[in-house]
Amino acid sequence: MFIKSSLIIRRAPLRTLTNNLSPRKINTAAIFQSLDPSTELKTTSQSISFEQDYHIRSSLEKIIHRYATKPYQKITLNKLVQYGGTNLSDEEIISAANETLLNLKILNAKRLIHIRSLPYMVVLNPHISLSYSLYLRSMREILSTPPVLTVADALEFVKVCEDFLDKHADAIPRLSKGFTEIIGKYYPKADSFKFLDIHLRERIIMKLTAQHFIFLMNPPTATNIGVLDSNLNINQLVKQQADFVNELCNMKYMKNCQLEIETNNYYTSKDTNNNDSLIVERNKDIYFPFIYENLEYCILELLKNSFRAHIENDVPYENKIKVIINKYIDEDANVPILQIRISDQGGGIDPETQQQMYDFSFTTVKSEDDSDVYDSQNNRSVAGMGYGLGLSKTYCQIFDGSLHVESYYGYGTDVYIKLKGPSLSYAN
Numbered sequence: 001m002f003i004k005s006s007l008i009i010r011r012a013p014l015r016t017l018t019n020n021l022s023p024r025k026i027n028t029a030a031i032f033q034s035l036d037p038s039t040e041l042k043t044t045s046q047s048i049s050f051e052q053d054y055h056i057r058s059s060l061e062k063i064i065h066r067y068a069t070k071p072y073q074k075i076t077l078n079k080l081v082q083y084g085g086t087n088l089s090d091e092e093i094i095s096a097a098n099e100t101l102l103n104l105k106i107l108n109a110k111r112l113i114h115i116r117s118l119p120y121m122v123v124l125n126p127h128i129s130l131s132y133s134l135y136l137r138s139m140r141e142i143l144s145t146p147p148v149l150t151v152a153d154a155l156e157f158v159k160v161c162e163d164f165l166d167k168h169a170d171a172i173p174r175l176s177k178g179f180t181e182i183i184g185k186y187y188p189k190a191d192s193f194k195f196l197d198i199h200l201r202e203r204i205i206m207k208l209t210a211q212h213f214i215f216l217m218n219p220p221t222a223t224n225i226g227v228l229d230s231n232l233n234i235n236q237l238v239k240q241q242a243d244f245v246n247e248l249c250n251m252k253y254m255k256n257c258q259l260e261i262e263t264n265n266y267y268t269s270k271d272t273n274n275n276d277s278l279i280v281e282r283n284k285d286i287y288f289p290f291i292y293e294n295l296e297y298c299i300l301e302l303l304k305n306s307f308r309a310h311i312e313n314d315v316p317y318e319n320k321i322k323v324i325i326n327k328y329i330d331e332d333a334n335v336p337i338l339q340i341r342i343s344d345q346g347g348g349i350d351p352e353t354q355q356q357m358y359d360f361s362f363t364t365v366k367s368e369d370d371s372d373v374y375d376s377q378n379n380r381s382v383a384g385m386g387y388g389l390g391l392s393k394t395y396c397q398i399f400d401g402s403l404h405v406e407s408y409y410g411y412g413t414d415v416y417i418k419l420k421g422p423s424l425s426y427a428n
């Protein structure tokens, strides 16, 4: 389940290097600061020679490159359930912490190298440059985090993970703002999408990695195994998101929409002759093992799109947006499957928009109307960044699920989500 601790418990490489290279005490923070384009370049030559500075910088580069080329441990739902509940042994906690630390180093280093692969004109953009600086700062922090040897160290490491998440909380609006300014002007559209696709996917994995360890140590609910909620109430999640979207719509349009939820739970049961028969349980709560944050993002974004379409196209209030939630077992793969269909009557998506709707930064919101769009702190915008559909698809695909859109221009849109849960062979 974990990487053997002998492989990952090692001295912090940054310290080793600086200790070897300099007879005097070297200010590593100053070196990272000098690599950071967002801060004023302060020369380290006041305390160390040019040659020493050069050696340290190139050694740091080597460290970053070394981590960036390593494969990271993939997070899979099957792996998550194997943690087997909240009662982790001390050994398991320490091992999970060191695995998380190593994965964060690798994923963060990959982001740095990836941003640096962009053309100079692109990296000069202040929002993209700030994103790079934040990755550099978090690289500094995780490289100087000592290996976790005790449970007390693991509790300290939770704070490192929380700080890591805080630092990157605004990453998507920031990057989105930067790319909106350069796409097509300084960097071709296709290259921008390719970059964002990889970057955002690995950023989600990085966020999940840190969040998973925080939740392993402090589960948010009794049914959580790290980030995986083994008994997530799906219709409750949909209702909560619909209420939230209605609040946003009331603020923006002074209008709201009605939602209708239908649920079908399919399972087999023995009949009186001891034969398997398929039962459909309708309109009861559906519980499914999944990651709350991932599904919450998708449902929120898809409902925002449908509510916006209804309100902006003056669809009568009586016409409800319909959500159908189906759960069944894929007997061959032995996994539970969740299907969610969101159907609206908001006029559909025109063919030209359909060609681009998954493209990052593509939106039909007029730019003068986008004052709240990048306000991730308040999360008040209904639409406008052009990331909702594309990122929702990425969120579904990360755990082997799918998202696709069927739109009937002039009538409405159906969005289909299919998610696979962890294998039932791991269930108790």
Ligand SMILES: Nc1ncnc2c1ncn2[C@@H]1O[C@H](COP(=O)(O)OP(=O)(O)OP(=O)(O)O)[C@@H](O)[C@H]1O
Residues within 6 Å of the ligand: 301, 305, 306, 309, 344, 346, 347, 348, 349, 353, 357, 358, 362, 363, 364, 365, 381, 382, 383, 384, 385, 386, 387, 388, 389, 390, 413
């Ligand atoms: N259900 C829908 N009905 C009509 N048009 C839709 C629907 N869903 C998506 N679209 C169209 O696809 C475009 C892209 O959607 P997407 O969610 O990616 O971005 P957005 O809603 O403009 O901004 P945000 O990043 O805030 O979600 C939208 O601007 C809209 O024109």
Ligand SMILES: [Mg+2]
Residues within 6 Å of the ligand: 301, 304, 305, 382, 383, 384, 387, 388, 389
């Ligand atoms: Mg949207």
